[in-house]
Amino acid sequence: MGFLQNIGRTTLSFLAAIGRLSLFTLAAVRWTFQPPFYFRQLLRQMIDIGYYSLPVVGLTTLFSGMVLALQSYTGFARFSAEDTVATVVVLSVTRELGPVLAGLMVAGRIGASMAAEIGTMRVTDQIDALDTLSTRPMQYLVAPRLLAGTICLPFLVLVGDLIGVLGGYIVGVYRLGFNASVYLSRTLEYLEISDVTLGLLKAAVFGFLIALMGCYHGYYSGRGAEGVGRATTNAVVSSSILILISNYLVTALFFG
Amino acid sequence: MAKKPQPATRKPAAPKASPKKAIKSASKSANVTPKIEMANITKSFDGKAVLKGVNLTVNPKESLVIIGTSGCGKSVTLKCLLGLITPDGGSIKIDGQEMLGAGREAMEDMRKRFGMTFQFGALFDSMPIWENVTFRLRQQQKMSKAEARELATNTITQLGLAPHVIDQYPAELSGGMQKRVALARAIADKPEVLLFDEPTSGLDPITGGVIDRLIVDAVKRLGATALTISHDMASVRRIADKVAMVHQGVIIWSGPVSKMDKSGIPEVDQFVHGLSTGPLTQAAKAEAKAG
Numbered sequence: 001m002g003f004l005q006n007i008g009r010t011t012l013s014f015l016a017a018i019g020r021l022s023l024f025t026l027a028a029v030r031w032t033f034q035p036p037f038y039f040r041q042l043l044r045q046m047i048d049i050g051y052y053s054l055p056v057v058g059l060t061t062l063f064s065g066m067v068l069a070l071q072s073y074t075g076f077a078r079f080s081a082e083d084t085v086a087t088v089v090v091l092s093v094t095r096e097l098g099p100v101l102a103g104l105m106v107a108g109r110i111g112a113s114m115a116a117e118i119g120t121m122r123v124t125d126q127i128d129a130l131d132t133l134s135t136r137p138m139q140y141l142v143a144p145r146l147l148a149g150t151i152c153l154p155f156l157v158l159v160g161d162l163i164g165v166l167g168g169y170i171v172g173v174y175r176l177g178f179n180a181s182v183y184l185s186r187t188l189e190y191l192e193i194s195d196v197t198l199g200l201l202k203a204a205v206f207g208f209l210i211a212l213m214g215c216y217h218g219y220y221s222g223r224g225a226e227g228v229g230r231a232t233t234n235a236v237v238s239s240s241i242l243i244l245i246s247n248y249l250v251t252a253l254f255f256g
Numbered sequence: 257m258a259k260k261p262q263p264a265t266r267k268p269a270a271p272k273a274s275p276k277k278a279i280k281s282a283s284k285s286a287n288v289t290p291k292i293e294m295a296n297i298t299k300s301f302d303g304k305a306v307l308k309g310v311n312l313t314v315n316p317k318e319s320l321v322i323i324g325t326s327g328c329g330k331s332v333t334l335k336c337l338l339g340l341i342t343p344d345g346g347s348i349k350i351d352g353q354e355m356l357g358a359g360r361e362a363m364e365d366m367r368k369r370f371g372m373t374f375q376f377g378a379l380f381d382s383m384p385i386w387e388n389v390t391f392r393l394r395q396q397q398k399m400s401k402a403e404a405r406e407l408a409t410n411t412i413t414q415l416g417l418a419p420h421v422i423d424q425y426p427a428e429l430s431g432g433m434q435k436r437v438a439l440a441r442a443i444a445d446k447p448e449v450l451l452f453d454e455p456t457s458g459l460d461p462i463t464g465g466v467i468d469r470l471i472v473d474a475v476k477r478l479g480a481t482a483l484t485i486s487h488d489m490a491s492v493r494r495i496a497d498k499v500a501m502v503h504q505g506v507i508i509w510s511g512p513v514s515k516m517d518k519s520g521i522p523e524v525d526q527f528v529h530g531l532s533t534g535p536l537t538q539a540a541k542a543e544a545k546a547g
Contacts, residue, residue, distance in 0.1 A: 036395075117382075120381075121380075124376060124378055125374040125375070125376065125378035126378050126379075126381075128335070128374065128378065129372075129374060129378040129380070131338070131340055131367070132338055132340075132367055132370065132372045133367075133391050133392040133395070133441075134364055134367050134368050134392055134395070134396055135391075135392070135395050136364075
């Protein structure tokens with residue numbers, strides 16, 4: 001009986017969480033497009049997400065592009081297809097590695113900080129204070145973060161793509177001995193605009209999900225330092241999982 | 257022999273134990289519409305009833321203090337009044353206008369007439385003091401930065417803080433200074449109603465006394481109605497015109513502060529005089545036993 005009760009309780013709480021998240025998402029999206037708009041908050045979030053995440057995204061994609069060139073060379077050399085390294089690097093980086101790695105890095109950096117900041121505001125009554133000061137927390141706290149996440153991640157990924165391809169170029173030319181102009185022409189030869197736009201679309205989805213998870217877990221943070229800590233962990237874990245799931249879904253949607 | 261706490265449905269025997277009637281008759285005699293009128297407010301969390309029928313009336317320009325032990329429902333009452341928590345049932349009227357079920361817009365309009373300080377200040381720690389103090393004015397009335405800084409300076413200096421404090425952040429201030437800033441934020445746009453949630457908690461008695469004096473001055477200067485939550489009896493005596501005691505989710509006594517010592521209700525007597533034994537202690541033990 002106890003076992004069944006546990007299953008029932010878990011199922012109910014899971015469904016309640018799904019319902020609460022759905023309502024939160026709908027409310028957040030709705031308030032994003034209704035005045036008043038808090039442009040200063042939006043700008044602050046864009047700087048935090050876009051500008052301050054550049055180093056971590058740049059480093060991640062640089063070394064990923066470099067290691068991808070090395071690994072693909074090792075593999076393709078076994079059937080004399082070394083000259084496809086540049087193409088493999090650019091397609092892998094723009095379609096997959098750029099958006100996913102940038103998404104996971106930003107989830108760790110921004111998702112955690114959003115959950116911690118909003119969670120602390122919840123715990124210290126600052127969110128209630130916003131309400132009493134005639135400011136809707138959803139509009140003031142959540143909407144700018146959602147918008148900033150959705151706008152900034154594609155730009156981050158675009159920069160990350162360039163740096164990742166540069167990483168592959170550096171290894172290809174200076175380590176593997178490719179001719180620089182041949183490497184560049186191979187990079188551009190098979191690259192289509194849709195490869196880049198697919199990556200940017202994914203990035204926008206990831207940015208939205210990261211901000212949503214950060215805000216949601218912070219907004220419903222439990223009491224005390226433990227509650228905020230748990231909210232932070234949940235924000236990072238759930239946004240990382242959602243990034244991987246949505247990555248497959250978007251790829252499958254535009255496959256072919 | 258100690259009386260048991262009165263359940264929500266019990267009809268008090270003596271007139272002094274019937275706060276709703278007492279307050280209503282008082283307001284009728286004064287022939288004024290109460291500023292705040294809460295009737296039969298109920299609220300449960302996870303099946304546990306926290307408010308079991310709270311009745312409360314505050315007349316214009318009156319200062320009412322709600323007292324009671326920790327966890328008795330004082331803060332929930334205040335949050336219900338502001339719409340931060342939706343009650344399960346009852347009625348909340350502000351200036352005679354029903355607020356429960358009135359819709360979000362009406363509730364937001366109502367909040368514009370309220371100023372509130374929270375137990376731990378709830379200052380926005382990402383903003384300097386001047387932005388904290390003028391937050392509502394900047395958001396709602398698009399006040400310029402220069403005007404906002406001037407207003408913030410004037411407001412905090414009235415409350416005994418140095419002008420340079422406006423450029424500091426909440427984390428750089430002591431507890432007493434944070435309480436003053438919270439008070440400054442609450443009064444900056446001259447609200448009709450001021451709500452204070454444990455304004456002197458965590459302060460030494462001297463600073464607590466200073467904060468109380470500032471509250472009394474601010475309420476008088478603004479001609480505001482004040483509703484305060486406190487369990488600091490020295491503070492209650494300084495700022496209250498009227499006192500209401502919440503116990504087990506109902507108001508068991510309400511009356512002028514001068515009659516607080518002679519309420520004739522054991523729970524009130526124990527609380528007011530800070531006695532370690534009595535019906536409140538027994539009730540707490542019984543509650544702990546029941547889990």
